Amino acid sequence: MACEEMVFWAGGVLFSLTSIMFLLLKKNNESIASINLLVNCITIVSYAVMIFGLGTITAPNGELIYWTRWLFYAGSCSLLMYETGVLLKKSKTTISEMMVSNIIVMVTGFLASYTIGLSRIVFFSISSGAFIYVLYLINKKSGRKSLFKKTIKWYITLFWSMFPLIWLLSPAYSMVLNAYWTATFYLILDFITKVLYGLFTVKKS
Amino acid sequence: MACEEMVFWAGGVLFSLTSIMFLLLKKNNESIASINLLVNCITIVSYAVMIFGLGTITAPNGELIYWTRWLFYAGSCSLLMYETGVLLKKSKTTISEMMVSNIIVMVTGFLASYTIGLSRIVFFSISSGAFIYVLYLINKKSGRKSLFKKTIKWYITLFWSMFPLIWLLSPAYSMVLNAYWTATFYLILDFITKVLYGLFTVKKS
Amino acid sequence: MACEEMVFWAGGVLFSLTSIMFLLLKKNNESIASINLLVNCITIVSYAVMIFGLGTITAPNGELIYWTRWLFYAGSCSLLMYETGVLLKKSKTTISEMMVSNIIVMVTGFLASYTIGLSRIVFFSISSGAFIYVLYLINKKSGRKSLFKKTIKWYITLFWSMFPLIWLLSPAYSMVLNAYWTATFYLILDFITKVLYGLFTVKKS
Numbered sequence: 001m002a003c004e005e006m007v008f009w010a011g012g013v014l015f016s017l018t019s020i021m022f023l024l025l026k027k028n029n030e031s032i033a034s035i036n037l038l039v040n041c042i043t044i045v046s047y048a049v050m051i052f053g054l055g056t057i058t059a060p061n062g063e064l065i066y067w068t069r070w071l072f073y074a075g076s077c078s079l080l081m082y083e084t085g086v087l088l089k090k091s092k093t094t095i096s097e098m099m100v101s102n103i104i105v106m107v108t109g110f111l112a113s114y115t116i117g118l119s120r121i122v123f124f125s126i127s128s129g130a131f132i133y134v135l136y137l138i139n140k141k142s143g144r145k146s147l148f149k150k151t152i153k154w155y156i157t158l159f160w161s162m163f164p165l166i167w168l169l170s171p172a173y174s175m176v177l178n179a180y181w182t183a184t185f186y187l188i189l190d191f192i193t194k195v196l197y198g199l200f201t202v203k204k205s
Numbered sequence: 206m207a208c209e210e211m212v213f214w215a216g217g218v219l220f221s222l223t224s225i226m227f228l229l230l231k232k233n234n235e236s237i238a239s240i241n242l243l244v245n246c247i248t249i250v251s252y253a254v255m256i257f258g259l260g261t262i263t264a265p266n267g268e269l270i271y272w273t274r275w276l277f278y279a280g281s282c283s284l285l286m287y288e289t290g291v292l293l294k295k296s297k298t299t300i301s302e303m304m305v306s307n308i309i310v311m312v313t314g315f316l317a318s319y320t321i322g323l324s325r326i327v328f329f330s331i332s333s334g335a336f337i338y339v340l341y342l343i344n345k346k347s348g349r350k351s352l353f354k355k356t357i358k359w360y361i362t363l364f365w366s367m368f369p370l371i372w373l374l375s376p377a378y379s380m381v382l383n384a385y386w387t388a389t390f391y392l393i394l395d396f397i398t399k400v401l402y403g404l405f406t407v408k409k410s
Numbered sequence: 411m412a413c414e415e416m417v418f419w420a421g422g423v424l425f426s427l428t429s430i431m432f433l434l435l436k437k438n439n440e441s442i443a444s445i446n447l448l449v450n451c452i453t454i455v456s457y458a459v460m461i462f463g464l465g466t467i468t469a470p471n472g473e474l475i476y477w478t479r480w481l482f483y484a485g486s487c488s489l490l491m492y493e494t495g496v497l498l499k500k501s502k503t504t505i506s507e508m509m510v511s512n513i514i515v516m517v518t519g520f521l522a523s524y525t526i527g528l529s530r531i532v533f534f535s536i537s538s539g540a541f542i543y544v545l546y547l548i549n550k551k552s553g554r555k556s557l558f559k560k561t562i563k564w565y566i567t568l569f570w571s572m573f574p575l576i577w578l579l580s581p582a583y584s585m586v587l588n589a590y591w592t593a594t595f596y597l598i599l600d601f602i603t604k605v606l607y608g609l610f611t612v613k614k615s
Contacts, residue, residue: 031298038305052324093441100448119462236503257529
């Protein structure tokens with residue numbers, strides 16, 4: 001059993017528990033809790049796919065690249081973009097742009113993880129461009145300022161930006177981190193951006 | 206030619222005819238008939254993919270598992286969930302939850318059909334959990350009671366629940382039924398849940 | 411390097427520039443320009459996938475069939491259908507029908523490009539049927555007539571219909587055109603239906 005498989009099992013169990021938590025939180029804040037419930041459920045499936053190694057390629061140093069992660073993010077992070085757009089009181093046009101741009105980020109992130117050479121650089125560049133555009137849409141002014149909105153903007157900008165940094169260190173690119181540490185860092189980021197963020201939005205909105 | 210191929214041709218022809226029927230029924234009830242038209246058209250494509258055996262794996266007893274079915278259900282049954290949610294006067298939040306949960310049911314149903322061993326059991330369990338949640342959302346109280354709503358709730362609960370039962374008997378799991386009988390039972394259920402249900406909703410709403 | 415690779419690079423560069431153009435045009439007409447921006451961005455990714463030959467099959471005459479194109483059209487042309495539906499003041503039901511039918515056109519177009527023999531003919535027939543239905547929905551009367559609406563209807567009907575004609579001449583079907591000329595004609599049509607159409611809708615709506 002590859003070492004990272006333990007991390008994926010931990011992720012699967014963790015997100016099963018947090019899904020139950022968000023299910024119970026629907027009593028307090030139905031619309032926001034239900035989005036976070038779905039985000040956490042999609043994440044369970046994503047971790048299960050990685051546990052069983054259903055879609056991987058092997059990096060030159062022999063470590064596995066789990067590229068399926070990015071396809072599930074296309075689903076779960078679209079829901080998070082919708083939620084975030086609603087909480088920041090963005091227009092329907094802007095929310096749609098955030099969601100579609102996020103899907104472009106994740107599909108090209110998958111393509112960058114799945115391919116090598118020039119292709120990988122081109123897809124990572126497109127993905128980064130689309131991601132910067134998402135951050136621009138989130139951070140631009142929309143209606144009255146508030147501490148709540150400011151917190152959301154900083155939270156997303158800071159922690160979502162760490163995903164491409166881990167990617168650059170992972171077996172998918174520079175191979176500084178092995179598959180085990182890559183999986184561990186992504187799990188921590190998943191916890192911060194999907195569980196803690198979800199709890200914050202359920203409680204404070 | 207595998208015996209089940211005849212069943213898939215029958216399905217393709219049947220859903221072509223019922224698509225024409227729902228096209229004509231748009232005169233009576235445009236919004237509901239058009240959803241059923243799209244559901245039936247997606248089902249034609251699903252049957253055509255199975256006719257030509259474009260995505261299958263072979264079970265240990267030599268029978269074929271047609272896993273593409275579940276990916277097309279992710280599309281067609283999302284539309285049915287939307288229609289059902291509207292007819293039951295569910296909130297937008299609940300309808301979105303029904304649709305996304307249904308997609309999780311079908312994607313994990315595909316993964317359970319596509320894999321073997323522990324993986325199959327894990328994905329079938331996630332799929333079943335998500336399906337039970339869909340049934341809970343459908344059956345919970347929403348607005349005033351009526352015979353129409355009660356009929357819809359019972360119809361969906363009863364006949365949609367037979368899909369996982371057939372799956373458990375099919376080459377994808379216990380291999381009690383061969384590919385031919387599996388295809389036949391699914392065709393009967395498709396007819397009940399997509400054609401008869403569609404006719405009922407067009408006429409009675 | 412295959413000759414068509416030059417055409418795909420030209421497409422990638424062209425749609426990068428036009429994406430910047432639509433980004434700047436958001437100042438004039440935010441909602442319409444942003445849809446065209448997303449359409450053009452999805453097209454960049456589609457061309458990048460073809461540049462690196464990530465999904466192809468080989469025709470009997472040795473030319474490559476780039477079937478990924480149709481999957482990206484499922485995304486980009488759904489957005490164009492939404493935009494067109496809004497500009498033609500279609501009902502929500504009709505816009506949804508246009509979008510889902512368009513996805514059926516593109517998925518079966520992919521299946522027709524990906525397979526051979528009877529399968530190819532069946533999927534091309536379903537795709538054509540769904541496409542004719544899209545054209546019917548676009549061209550049927552909706553609200554007051556105007557030159558703007560009439561222009562949109564003729565523009566879409568004329569230029570979108572050329573895609574299946576090129577397909578019939580391409581390596582995917584009759585092999586009259588080689589991969590290079592197929593790519594060139596599709597690029598011209600992409601420019602007409604995604605850039606020029608976008609400019610027209612941004613300026614005139």
